[in-house]
Amino acid sequence: MQALVKYEMGDGYLELRDVPEPEAGEGQVKIEVHAAGICGSDLHIWHGDIGIPLRLPVVLGHEFSGVITAVGHGVQGPEVQGLEIGHRVTAENSHTVCGECEYCMTGDYNLCEGRLATGYAYDGAFAPYCVVPAERVHVLPDTVDFLTGALSDPSACAYRAVCEKAGVHAGDTVLILGVGPMGLFNTQYAKACGGRIILAGTSADVERLEIGKGLGADFTVDVTQPGAVDEIKHFVGRSGIDVVLECSGAPDAARLGLELIKKRGRFVPVGIHGRPFEIDLDVILYKEITVRGMFSHKYEAWEKAIALFAQGLIQAKPLITDILPLSEWEKGFRRFAQRKAIKVIFEPQRR
Ligand SMILES: [Zn+2]
Ligand SMILES: [Zn+2]
Secondary structure, eight states: OEEEEEOSSSSOOEEEEEOOOOOOOTTEEEEEEEEEEOOHHHHHHHHTOOOSOOOSSEEOOOEEEEEEEEEOTTOOOTTTTOOOTTOEEEEOSEEEOOSOSHHHHTTOGGGOTTOEEBTTTBOOSSSSEEEEEGGGEEEOOTTSOHHHHHTHHHHHHHHIIIIIIIOOOTTOEEEEEOOSHHHHHHHHHHHHTTOEEEEEEOGGGHHHHHHHHHTTOSEEEETTSTTHHHHHHHHHGGGOEEEEEEOSOOHHHHHHHHHHEEEEEEEEEOSOOOSOOOOOHHHHHHHTOEEOOOOSOOHHHHHHHHHHHHHTSSOSGGGEEEEEOGGGHHHHHHHHHTTSOSEEEEOTTOO
């Protein structure tokens, strides 16, 4: 089968290759991939500047959905694990974890030191078929189509940031910085929690800010325009900004968030910056700001994300701008890198 393989570290070294079709081993299921999205971290892998362990050569792709076509030995039937051939599913990208470290023992397997992920260290979903551990698989309700189901991963990330880490409550004023897929998912979750949402982007984000409005942002702003900060302050009024979700990965945005957040506010870094930069730690001290980190996700966030897709409270489709066959992988990667696309989906079953 044709699969998109990263075969050497460094910038590039990514190509479509003929690889053997995988078989479901002990405790695994084989999935026919119907939709697989490009994640920001796939761009980092493409350019060779990723901080997550890789084992090369590897088939990329970790945000996907499809149909189970085979179950390996030891996978429990529908009455136990709920998995059988024909089920429409998606899967978490945590592939193997050690099961013995402090984090695994306390249920935080996303933080396991020995964590190896699908699409990074194990062959992923930019291929017609992939295999994953059955315990990482989540069944999609009939009302969640493949395109939406493929974005369970970024949606689960946003659930964690907004609901578990920031703890957005009804009436909170929430500033979301950045209008990529994470900013747009965070907007929807913060709205679903009852927040009043300010969505901030740059002059390159005019269309995306419009999409954000459609997804629940109460006020959108281009921070590169003169007077933008005053406009935000005017909209916020006396109550102040309770929560900042930094989804842009831009140092100026992080600094703006710390400047605007109210005393005792909650600040969650969501976007990856990729390099150190200067912030004024005293601001956190004087304002008694709570900063909460967030990495990857776990079982509960996935179940919540999928249930919210099914209820229609969170939408993925407005974020999907490009649907391509795998043969056009390079076009998809380039459009995503150049920010012409918000979310690119490959359909590996398509020729
Ligand atoms: Zn991802
Ligand atoms: Zn562990």
